[in-house]
Amino acid sequence: MKLLTHNMLTSHVQGVIKGYPLIIKATEVKVNELEFSAPFVSRMIPKLEWSLISALNCTLIPDYEKDEEFLRKVHRILLEVEVVEGCLQCPESGREFPISKGVPNMLLIEDE
Amino acid sequence: MKLKELESCLQQVDGFEEPKILLEQYPTSPHIAGCMLYTIHNTFDDIQNKLVADLGCGCGVLSIGAAVLDAGLCVGFDIDEDALDIFKGNVEDFELSNIDMVQCDVCSIGSSYAKKFDTVIMNPPFGTKHNQGSDMQFLQTAISMASTAVYSLHKTSTRDVKLRYDLPASYKFHKKKSVSECFARNPISKLPQKYCTEHM
Numbered sequence: 001m002k003l004l005t006h007n008m009l010t011s012h013v014q015g016v017i018k019g020y021p022l023i024i025k026a027t028e029v030k031v032n033e034l035e036f037s038a039p040f041v042s043r044m045i046p047k048l049e050w051s052l053i054s055a056l057n058c059t060l061i062p063d064y065e066k067d068e069e070f071l072r073k074v075h076r077i078l079l080e081v082e083v084v085e086g087c088l089q090c091p092e093s094g095r096e097f098p099i100s101k102g103v104p105n106m107l108l109i110e111d112e
Numbered sequence: 113m114k115l116k117e118l119e120s121c122l123q124q125v126d127g128f129e130e131p132k133i134l135l136e137q138y139p140t141s142p143h144i145a146g147c148m149l150y151t152i153h154n155t156f157d158d159i160q161n162k163l164v165a166d167l168g169c170g171c172g173v174l175s176i177g178a179a180v181l182d183a184g185l186c187v188g189f190d191i192d193e194d195a196l197d198i199f200k201g202n203v204e205d206f207e208l209s210n211i212d213m214v215q216c217d218v219c220s221i222g223s224s225y226a227k228k229f230d231t232v233i234m235n236p237p238f239g240t241k242h243n244q245g246s247d248m249q250f251l252q253t254a255i256s257m258a259s260t261a262v263y264s265l266h267k268t269s270t271r272d273v274k275l276r277y278d279l280p281a282s283y284k285f286h287k288k289k290s291v292s293e294c295f296a297r298n299p300i301s302k303l304p305q306k307y308c309t310e311h312m
Contacts, residue, residue: 001212001214002185002212004163004185004212005185005187005212005214008187008225008228008229009214010224010225012220012221012222012224019224020224032209033209034209034210035209035210037161037182037184039161040161040162040163040184040185043161043163043184043230044163044184047163047228079185079209079210080209101200102200102212102213103196103200103213103214103215104214104215105193105215105216106214106215106216106217107191107215107216107217108217108220
């Protein structure tokens with residue numbers, strides 16, 4: 001699971017009002033190289049919940065579109081770091097969604 | 113990349129080993145997938161450098177095609193773990209890094225991914241196997257997720273009432289012979305985006 005994907009996911013547990021962002025608890029992480037595309041990264045920046053990225057020591061700068069070094073850093077974080085094993089925790093209900101072989105399982109059981 | 117190249121590339125994608133009938137599992141044919149993706153890419157420029165979602169991705173034919181056409185990232189969503197395992201195998205065989213996948217029930221996502229993706233592509237379950245209406249639920253979710261366009265395949269026989277979407281975005285055409293809009297009389301028609309359909 002890439003961090004860009006994580007940025008999109010929410011918890012749908014019944015009754016939960018704000019199931020976002022999900023807390024990442026990783027037990028195994030890997031880095032998988034992916035070709036850098038400045039236009040793609042710049043376009044993704046406004047869609048992001050920036051607090052998640054700043055938690056990784058990366059502060060949003062103004063005029064980021066022109067700063068290639070910054071964009072490459074964001075690219076690395078969002079697209080190259082992958083959580084292989086671990087879980088995602090709903091910030092409100094505490095319900096954990098497992099991540100196995102890089103795939104988060106967001107399925108709820110019937111009464112959730 | 114030419115259409116023929118894309119099609120022959122997609123022919124290498126492994127399909128379901130034991131398709132589950134109730135989930136309406138079958139691989140999207142390389143020909144249809146190729147034509148669809150080729151048009152989306154060349155005519156509408158909705159794949160390259162875009163954030164794409166593939167709903168009901170199954171073994172990943174559409175996602176792999178989108179990745180090969182340089183999607184910024186393509187995320188596949190499917191309920192079935194076995195399908196996702198095959199998808200993963202395919203991603204490894206093709207050595208693609210711009211693909212990700214999530215196991216979830218598309219029908220219960222609702223609108224929490226509101227507008228987060230640029231483009232949604234899908235070949236959803238048609239609702240022919242005791243899951244009537246699933247194609248509509250997929251469409252609803254797709255339309256809430258996409259900020260630019262939804263491209264989907266549908267079957268005329270499941271829709272007695274035709275559906276119509278009054279959409280402000282420009283209408284996107286699929287080049288294939290039988291393109292048509294669907295028209296609906298019920299209130300679900302307040303969907304914000306147009307989509308193009310192919311009748312199978």
